[in-house]
Amino acid sequence: MDVVFEQYFDFGIMGDEFGFVLDGFWQTVQLSLIAGALSLIWGLVLALLRQLPGKRFAPVRGLAIAYIDAFRGIPLLLVILIISGSAPFVADGLGLPRSVGIPQWFGKSDPFWYGTLALTLTYGAYMAEVYRAGIEGVPRGQMEAARALGMSHGRAMRHVIVPQAVRRVIPPLLNDFIALMKDTSLVGVIALLEVVEAGRTVQSETLNSSALTLGALMFLVVTIPLARIVDRYIAHEQGRFQRGLATT
Amino acid sequence: MLELHGVHKRFGTLEVLRGIDLTVHKGGVVCVIGPSGSGKSTLLRCINLLEPPDEGKIVLEGKEITGGARADDLDYVRRRVGMVFQQFNLFPHKSALENVRLAQEKVLGRSREEATEKAHDLLARVGLSDKADEYPDRLSGGQQQRVAIARALAMDPHVMLFDEVTSALDPELIKEVLDVMRELAAEGMTMVVVTHEMGFARDVANYVVFMDEGVIVEEGPVRRVIDAPREERTKQFLGLVLEH
Numbered sequence: 001m002d003v004v005f006e007q008y009f010d011f012g013i014m015g016d017e018f019g020f021v022l023d024g025f026w027q028t029v030q031l032s033l034i035a036g037a038l039s040l041i042w043g044l045v046l047a048l049l050r051q052l053p054g055k056r057f058a059p060v061r062g063l064a065i066a067y068i069d070a071f072r073g074i075p076l077l078l079v080i081l082i083i084s085g086s087a088p089f090v091a092d093g094l095g096l097p098r099s100v101g102i103p104q105w106f107g108k109s110d111p112f113w114y115g116t117l118a119l120t121l122t123y124g125a126y127m128a129e130v131y132r133a134g135i136e137g138v139p140r141g142q143m144e145a146a147r148a149l150g151m152s153h154g155r156a157m158r159h160v161i162v163p164q165a166v167r168r169v170i171p172p173l174l175n176d177f178i179a180l181m182k183d184t185s186l187v188g189v190i191a192l193l194e195v196v197e198a199g200r201t202v203q204s205e206t207l208n209s210s211a212l213t214l215g216a217l218m219f220l221v222v223t224i225p226l227a228r229i230v231d232r233y234i235a236h237e238q239g240r241f242q243r244g245l246a247t248t
Numbered sequence: 249m250l251e252l253h254g255v256h257k258r259f260g261t262l263e264v265l266r267g268i269d270l271t272v273h274k275g276g277v278v279c280v281i282g283p284s285g286s287g288k289s290t291l292l293r294c295i296n297l298l299e300p301p302d303e304g305k306i307v308l309e310g311k312e313i314t315g316g317a318r319a320d321d322l323d324y325v326r327r328r329v330g331m332v333f334q335q336f337n338l339f340p341h342k343s344a345l346e347n348v349r350l351a352q353e354k355v356l357g358r359s360r361e362e363a364t365e366k367a368h369d370l371l372a373r374v375g376l377s378d379k380a381d382e383y384p385d386r387l388s389g390g391q392q393q394r395v396a397i398a399r400a401l402a403m404d405p406h407v408m409l410f411d412e413v414t415s416a417l418d419p420e421l422i423k424e425v426l427d428v429m430r431e432l433a434a435e436g437m438t439m440v441v442v443t444h445e446m447g448f449a450r451d452v453a454n455y456v457v458f459m460d461e462g463v464i465v466e467e468g469p470v471r472r473v474i475d476a477p478r479e480e481r482t483k484q485f486l487g488l489v490l491e492h
Contacts, residue, residue, distance in 0.1 A: 144298055145337035145396075149351035149403060150326035159354060163341050 010210040017202045017211045024198030025218045031112060031194060032181040035119035039180065040173065042120055043127025044162075050128065051135055053153050064128075071125035077186050079122055084114040084190040115187030123180045130172045134165035167237075171230045178223050195219070249274045249438060250295065250407060255304035257290055264290045265301070266462035272407070272455075277439045279449040279470075282459035283485060288442040289334075291459070292409045295440065296329045297322055309406065327355075330405030334412040336392040338384040344371060344395045345380040348402050356403065363402075370398035374428050390421030394428055401432075408432065410441040446489055450474055458482045 049064040071079070091101025099105070103113040138161050146156035188197035195215040202211035250272040257265040264287045272278050280288045293299040295306060297313065306314045308328060313321045338347050348367035352358045358366070371380050374394035384392050393413055400408060410429065414422045426448050433439060433452045443449060449456055449470060456473040458466045458481075466479045477483045 139335075139337075141333055141335050141337035142339065145331075145333060145339070146351075148296055148298060148326060148329075148331040148333075149399070150323070150355040151351060155354050159350060160339055164339075167341065 007209050008213045010208055013202065013206055013208055013210040014214045018214065020202065021195060021198050021211050021214050021218070024193055024195040025215065027112070027192060027194040028181070028184050028196075028219075029222070030108075031115055031119070031184045031187065031192070032177070035116045035123065035184070036177050036180055038116065038120040039123035039127050039176075042124030044131055046124060046128035047131035047135060048157065048162075050132060051157070068125045068128050071122050072129070074122070076118060076122045076183055077189065080115060080118040080186055080190060083118050084111060087114060109192065111187060111190045111192040114190060115184065115192055118187070119180060119184065123176060123183075126176050126179075127173060130169050130176060131165060133172075134169035135161055137168055138164045171234050171237075174226060174230045174233075178226055181223065182219070249309050250440075251305075251307040252291075252295070253305040253307075255291075255294055255301045255306065257287075257294055257299060258302050264462055265294065267304070268462075268464060270457065270464065270467075272438060272440060274438055275436045276455060277433045277437075277441065277453045278455045278457060279453035280440065280442045280457045280459060281444070281446070281449065281485070281489075282465075286459040287462040288459055289411050292331070292411050292440060292442055295407075295409060296331055297325050298331075327403065328406045329409060330400030330403055330407070331409040332393070332396050332400050332411065332413045334415050336384070336389070336396045336416070338392050338396055338399070340384050343381050343383055344376060344387065347384070347395055348399045351399070352402050366402055367398070370401050371395070373401075373431075374398045375424070388421060389417045390424045393417065393425045397425075397428055397432075407438045407440065410439065410443070412442050412444065414443070414445060444489065446474060446486075458485065460485070 046064050046068060049060050050068070052060055088101040091098075102110045104110055105113065142160055142164065143156055146160040147153075151159070184194055185196035188194055188200070191197075193201075195218060196212070199209075199212035199215040203209050250270075252268050252270040255265055255268040256263065266287075268287075268291060270278075270291075280291065282288050290299060294301045300318075301314055304314065305312055308325060311324065313325050338344075339350065342350060345364070345367050348370055349360075349363040352363035352366060353360065368377070368380065371377055374397055376391060376394055376398070379387060379391060379395075384395070387395065396413075413429075414425050417425065422445070426445065429439070429441070429448070430452055441449075441453065453470050456467065456470050457464055458473060458477070458479070460481050466473055466477060466482045473482065474486065477486055
């Protein structure tokens, strides 16, 4: 049993490399927050495009559906690789400035921004499906009441449907955020020194996995409270729902 | 002020309305009665274009609203026609006051002050001054429905459509909603009311339409249709409804 403890819980290594692993985790957190926020927005845009009414918007709906299906069906790792491998050439070929092909905005490296783009493209598609479930879960009478009051489809969406839909989908969106946070580790393959890559570096130097265990603990410090928040929120909403039923 | 000529509505192969002709005069209260599935609700929904008719013509205050440029028609109709639904359809994330205020600001462009004042006036009119800040899930069904009426009235409609507005209510709450509607009628509001409340129809309506299977079977002044129906199907239906 000692060997297990040594390999995974060597407090000496953990202590020595704590700062290095924490720097990696800070990259992970930044990447998660930025890609998470962008995915929330992009997912909502996709979901709204998918809900546009009438024949006129059928092509837009079709494109939105095709996009969502495609990005839900492609591995994130593959998206990361095709973006990082070709973005500089594509941007150059299209005559875009170098800072677009090899973005290093706000003091962040280009792998960071390639990772942000790949995560946003992929998780936007997942979150679009979550929003869609929320929008379609709002009773039809809500849209009818809004339209009967003279609101356009867009106004009704903005003031009546989306606010209710978002409330319903906060738990699944948080779950998607947790999944996104874990998937940021894939950006390590294009040389972003996030927490997993940092742990791996230490692992290959020391032939010991304790730095990775440390990284895992850092993840848990964030993801477990998030999971508890989701549970609390669901319980709270169910309470509300049951009260709602009692009064009608 | 409202005329329907040969209105048809189909859902797939099911023909729900099969040629409806109807005239509603200004200040008139028309009650539409009939069995479930007779097309009463669809008729109301055609009038405000929630379900655009497949055939026929609807004329509102002298302007045809069917068959022209759709967006303009919708705007024209919904500024003149208010609707109240069986399931209230209040916005659950907004308080009673905000429910009544929202469309005034977003559709009519009224200022926050003006919309708030109007909302308070209307809530007072339906007897809910003290509930302005409550959310729908804290209100009884009857209270919710009265807020819904206030919300529709806030748009200054020329015609109000009521779609079985008491059918989802407990019996003891029905009266408070009907009383509000009685008052409205007394003030001269033009109303088209789909209802199973024969007492209300008898007291308030000046014209009754009996529908079955997508057509108007019988229509006329209240006393004539309800108390002395001529058609067999009307007699049958009224016999069933008035029995209990």
